[in-house]
Amino acid sequence: MQYLVSVIDDTAGLATPDEMAAIDVFNGRLEAAGHWVFAGGLAAPGSATVIDNRGGEAMVTDGPFLESKEYLAGFWIIQAADLDVALKLAAEGSRACNRKVEVRPFR
Amino acid sequence: MSAADATEAVTRACQEEWARVVATLTRRFGDLDIAEEAAAEAFATAVARWPADGVPPRPGAWLTTTATRKAIDRIRRENNRGDKHKEAQMLSHNDPPEPPGALDDDRLRLIFTCCHPALAMQARVALTLRLVAGLTVPQIARAFLVPETTIGQRITRAKAKITAARIPYRVPSADDLPARAGGVLAVLYLVFNEGYLATGPGTDPVRHDLTAEAIRLTRLTRALLPADGEAAGLLALMLLTQARRTARVSASGELVTLADQDRGTWDAALIAEGHQLVRDRLATQVAPGRYQILAAISAVHTSARDIRDTDWPQVLTLYDQLTRLDPSPVIALNRAIAVAEIDGPQAALAAVDRLADRLVGYHAYHATRADLLRRLGRSHQSRAAYDTAIELAGNTAETAYLTRRRDQLG
Numbered sequence: 300m301q302y303l304v305s306v307i308d309d310t311a312g313l314a315t316p317d318e319m320a321a322i323d324v325f326n327g328r329l330e331a332a333g334h335w336v337f338a339g340g341l342a343a344p345g346s347a348t349v350i351d352n353r354g355g356e357a358m359v360t361d362g363p364f365l366e367s368k369e370y371l372a373g374f375w376i377i378q379a380a381d382l383d384v385a386l387k388l389a390a391e392g393s394r395a396c397n398r399k400v401e402v403r404p405f406r
Numbered sequence: 407m408s409a410a411d412a413t414e415a416v417t418r419a420c421q422e423e424w425a426r427v428v429a430t431l432t433r434r435f436g437d438l439d440i441a442e443e444a445a446a447e448a449f450a451t452a453v454a455r456w457p458a459d460g461v462p463p464r465p466g467a468w469l470t471t472t473a474t475r476k477a478i479d480r481i482r483r484e485n486n487r488g489d490k491h492k493e494a495q496m497l498s499h500n501d502p503p504e505p506p507g508a509l510d511d512d513r514l515r516l517i518f519t520c521c522h523p524a525l526a527m528q529a530r531v532a533l534t535l536r537l538v539a540g541l542t543v544p545q546i547a548r549a550f551l552v553p554e555t556t557i558g559q560r561i562t563r564a565k566a567k568i569t570a571a572r573i574p575y576r577v578p579s580a581d582d583l584p585a586r587a588g589g590v591l592a593v594l595y596l597v598f599n600e601g602y603l604a605t606g607p608g609t610d611p612v613r614h615d616l617t618a619e620a621i622r623l624t625r626l627t628r629a630l631l632p633a634d635g636e637a638a639g640l641l642a643l644m645l646l647t648q649a650r651r652t653a654r655v656s657a658s659g660e661l662v663t664l665a666d667q668d669r670g671t672w673d674a675a676l677i678a679e680g681h682q683l684v685r686d687r688l689a690t691q692v693a694p695g696r697y698q699i700l701a702a703i704s705a706v707h708t709s710a711r712d713i714r715d716t717d718w719p720q721v722l723t724l725y726d727q728l729t730r731l732d733p734s735p736v737i738a739l740n741r742a743i744a745v746a747e748i749d750g751p752q753a754a755l756a757a758v759d760r761l762a763d764r765l766v767g768y769h770a771y772h773a774t775r776a777d778l779l780r781r782l783g784r785s786h787q788s789r790a791a792y793d794t795a796i797e798l799a800g801n802t803a804e805t806a807y808l809t810r811r812r813d814q815l816g
Contacts, residue, residue, distance in 0.1 A: 300572050381574040382524055383582075404571045 301336060301378055301405040302385040306398050308372035314340065318397050325395035329377060334388055340373035372398065376405075412457035415465070420449055423466040424540030425619075427473050429512040432575060438519075438565045440477050442537060448473035513538065514626055515577050520564075521589040522573045529564040532557050534593040538623075539616060541600060548800050587631050591640050591697065594624050598644050602651075603801050617648055635687050639698030642683035646704035649676035654803075661807035665713040677708045699728045718747040735764040739771055751781040769798035773808060785815045 314322065329335040344363040351358040363370065375392060379385040385402050393400045424445065431441035448469045462468040520534040535541045543561070547554040567573070578586045601616025621644050628637040653667035684705045687698050694702070703724045710716040725741035738761055746754035755778040758771070765771035776791035792812035799805050 302571075381572045382522075383574050383578070385571075386524065402571075406570070 300381065300385075301376055302382075302389075303403045303405065304375040304377060304385075304389050304392055305371055305401045305403070306340075306373040306375075306392075306396055307369050307401060308398050309369045314396060318395070321395040321397075325391055328391070329375070329388070334377045334379060334384075336376040336378050338373070338375040341371060344370045409457045412461065413453065415456055415461040416449060416452045419452065419461075419465040419469060420540055423469050424449075425513045425516065425538045426466060427469050428537050428540075429516040430470055431473055431477055432516060432519075433512060434474065435477055435481070436575070438537060438568055440480060441473075442565075444473040444477035444480065445469075447476040451476075514623070515575055517590055517593070517623065518577050518586060519568065519573060519575050521586065521593055522568070523586065523589065524571065524573060525564050525567065526560075527589065527592070529560045530589055531593050531596055532560045533564045535597060535600065536561050539597045539600070539619065545600070583631060584634060587627060587634055587637060590627055591624070591636055594620050594627065595640055595643075595697070597623075598647070602647060603804070614651070617644070617651070620644060621648060635690065635692055636695040636697045638683050638687055639695060639701045642680045642687075642701035643697055643704055645676045645683070646680035646701060646708050649673040649680065649708065656803075659803055659806055660810065661801070661803040663807075664707065669712065672708065680708070681705055694727075696728060696731050699724055699731070703728075716747070718744055722748060735761045736768070736770075739765060739768075739774060743774065746778060746781075751778040754778055755782065767798065769795045769800075769804070772798065773804075776808070776811070780811070780815065788812075789815050 326335065326338060329338075347363040349360040349362070349364050351360070373396070377385060377388055379388060382402070382404075385404075389400050389402045427445045427448065428438075428441045431444055432438055435441060451472055452465075452469065456462075517534060517538055520537055521530045525533070532546050535546045536543070543554050543557050547557045577583075598617055598620035601614065601618075601620060621641070624637065624641045624644060628634070628641050631637045649672050650664075650667060652673075653669070653671045654662055656662050680701065684698075684701050687694060687701075703721055706717050706720050706724070722741070722744045725737065725744055728737055729741065739758060742754045742757040745757055755775065758775055758778065761771060772791045772795035776788050776795055779785075779788035779791055789812055792808055792815075796805055796808045796812065799808060
C-alpha cells in the first residue's frame with residue numbers, strides 16, 4: 300500500500316539547514332526499512348504554471364491552480380502495510396521537516 | 407412457534423450475536439461493508455424462516471454460516487471479486503492463526519478499528535454502535551440528537567475511509583494502547599447509556615443486553631489497560647448505575663427517580679465492587695478524569711440511606727471539578743439538579759434557563775425544567791415543559807413517568 304505524505308506549509312521560507320539535516324536522516328531510515336518510494340521538495344508556488352489543453356488549444360496561465368494561505372511544499376511517497384504504519388512514519392516526517400503533513404492513500 | 411416468538415428470538419439473537427457475526431466476517435473477508443450487509447441479510451433471513459422452521463439450536467452459528475454464504479454470494483456477484491479475495495487474504499495473512507475461543511478478542515479488534523483516531527470522533531461512535539452494538543441508524547440518531555441521514559453518512563464515509571486508507575483490523579500495540587483507549591471508553595459509555603435509557607416505542611425501557619455488553623467490554627478494556635484510571639473509573643460508573651437498574655423501573659413500566667427508588671433492591675455486590683474501584687483510584691492520588699469523577703458522584707448517591715441523607719455539597723463539589731474538565735451543557739444541567747437540593751429550585755431554574763439555546767432538543771432539559779417549575783408552583787409553565795419533554799423522550803418508562811407527573815399537576 301502506498302501513501303502520499305504531503306508537506307503543508309504556510310510560511311514562505313525554505314527548510315533551514317537543521318531541518319534539511321533532519322529530513323536526510325529520516326529519508327535514510329525510510330530507505331533502510333523499505334518504506335521509501337520517492338520524495339521531493341518543491342519550489343515556491345509562485346513558480347508554478349497551469350496548462351489547460353482540454354479544448355485542444357493549450358491555455359497557459361501563470362501561477363498555482365489554487366491560491367491559498369497553505370500550499371504544498373514537498374512530499375514523500377511511502378510504502379506501508381497499513382495506515383497505522385503510515386501515520387507513525389508521517390509523524391516522524393512532520394517532526395523532521397518541522398511542518399504539518401497530510402497522509403492520503405493511493406488507490 | 408408463533409410469529410411473535412420467532413421475532414422475539416431474532417431480536418434476542420441480534421442483540422447477543424450481532425457483534426460476533428460482524429467481527430467474524432470482517433476478519434474473514436477484510437471488509438466492514440460486506441460484513442455488515444451480510445450480517446443484516448442473515449438476520450433478515452432468520453426473520454423470514456424461523457417462524458416456519460423453528461429457531462436453530464445454535465442461533466449464533468446459524469447466523470454466522472448464513473451471513474458467510476451471503477457474503478460469498480455478494481463477492482461472486484461483483485465484477486471485482488478477484489480484488490476482494492486478494493484483499494481479504496492479505497488482511498487475514500497479517501494476523502496470526504485464530505486460537506480457539508478468540509471471539510471476545512475479535513470483538514475488541516472490531517472496536518479498536520471502529521474507534522481509530524484517523525476517524526472523526528462522531529464517526530467512531532456511530533460506527534461502533536452500528537457494527538459492534540448492532541443499533542440501527544434511527545436508534546443512533548436519537549441517541550445523538552441528529553438527523554438519521556447525518557448518522558447514515560457518517561457510517562458510510564467512515565467505512566469507505568477504513569477501506570481506502572487501510573485502517574488495520576487489530577488491537578493496537580502496547581505502545582499505542584493508552585492513547586487509543588480514550589476513544590474506546592467514550593464509545594462504550596455511550597453504548598451503556600443507550601442500554602440504560604433505551605429508545606424506541608417497541609423496546610424495553612432498559613436493554614440489559616446492551617448495558618451488560620458495555621460492562622463486559624469495559625472489563626476487557628480495563629484488563630488490557632490495568633494502569634488506565636479512566637477505564638477503572640468507567641467500569642465503576644457503569645457498575646454503580648447498573649446496581650440500581652431494578653429499582654429504576656416500576657412493575658407498571660414507569661421510571662422511578664432516585665428520590666423514590668427502593669434502595670433495598672439495589673445490587674449490593676455491584677455497589678461494593680464499584681465503591682472498591684473508586685477507593686482504589688482515590689488511593690493513587692492521580693488527578694481523576696471525567697469517568698472517575700462521575701463514578702465518585704455515583705458513589706456518593708449509593709452511599710446514602712435515602713435522598714435526604716445524600717451529601718449534596720460533596721456532589722456539587724464533584725460537579726464543579728467535572729465542569730473544569732468538561733464544560734458541556736449536559737454536565738451543567740446535572741449540576742443544576744444538585745443546586746436545587748442545596749439552594750432551592752429558583753436558583754436551579756436560573757442555571758437551567760441559561761442552557762436553553764444549546765439543549766432545546768434534549769428531553770432531559772425540558773423534564774428538569776418541568777420538575778423545577780412544578781416545585782415552584784408554576785403549574786401552567788410546568789405542564790408546557792412536560793409536554794415538550796414527553797414529545798422528545800424516546801424511553802417508554804420515562805414517557806410514562808413524565809405523563810403521570812404532568813397529569814398530577816393542579
